Amino acid sequence: MTMPSDETPSDRRSRKRLATRRAISLAADRLFFERGFENVTVDEIAAAADVGRMTVFNHFPRKEDMFFDRDEEARETLREALRQRDSRVPPIEALRLLAHQLVRQQTPYLLFSSASQSFIETVENSETLKARARAIRDEIAEELAVSLTESVGQEAGDAKAKLAAAMLLASWSVAFIEAHRTFRQGRDTEKAKVVFLALVDQGSLGVKAAMAGTAYA
The missing domain is CATH 1.10.10.60 (Homeodomain-like)
Known part of the structure; x- marks a missing residue:
């Protein structure tokens, strides 16, 4: 879009x-x-x-x-957040902060509004688009795992990075879906933002707990 x-x-x-x-x-x-x-x-x-x-x-x-013409832009945003992070901020926390920044900046792919509902409804009504959305999520999880390892100097293929990336993408996906559902029910953009960020924060806590003792957390 x-x-x-x-x-x-x-x-x-x-x-x-x-x-x-x-x-x-x-x-x-x-x-x-x-x-x-x-x-x-x-x-x-x-x-x-x-x-x-x-x-x-x-x-x-x-x-x-x-x-899904903003797909690459979203991927680069994740990569850049890890490349540019303060070394004192763990990667998982840097991505949590990124979610808050993107919502605050009203990034187009994280808008919860009447305009964005047309996008969501079109996906929901198309098996082709739903399949592509799942594929994009899996591709981003793989790329994010690579970016996580690079950001902390780990060797490529680290299983813990793959687990962290999969968990992060899963929590962001749930947050995204629930935020749009919240908007659809009440047409309240601010409430949808709160729901999205609360779920991202909660998901990040889970990933941090799972990655305790690693450089990612």
Whole structure:
């Protein structure tokens, strides 16, 4: 789901490419929200964005990628939080603090609002999108495990890092789902934020307990 970004490339070619990518994603979102993911073809998206079919595939190899177009941005945010953390702050705590920062900054993929409900409902009504969301979560867990080991100088493939990453992603996923459910029930954004962060905090406590005695906690 595309939303405005403060990061705009400086060179003309990159700006043009980004503008085309955003146009395709916005056109795709509108059609997906109106008709459902499975009921929209790539040709229809290309026509709505006023580009050729191959242009769409040049930017998005799969139709699902148009919907989850902020996926890489979210992954880089996690990696950057661990790369930039104060060495006095354990990795698990750095990620907990990141959740609070992202909510405070109203990061697009952690908004709980009427606009975000269209995104959630479209996922819930599509088996393809639900499968891709699960795959993305698993991929991020693997990447997060690598970032955790790198952040503390452990060898790659550390089983404890894999466990910590899986637990963190599970708790964040539950928090995300429950926060959106809370908003849907009461249309209260602030209450949804509280629910999300409370569950992230609680999940982080569990991961810290499980990782006690390691460099991750």
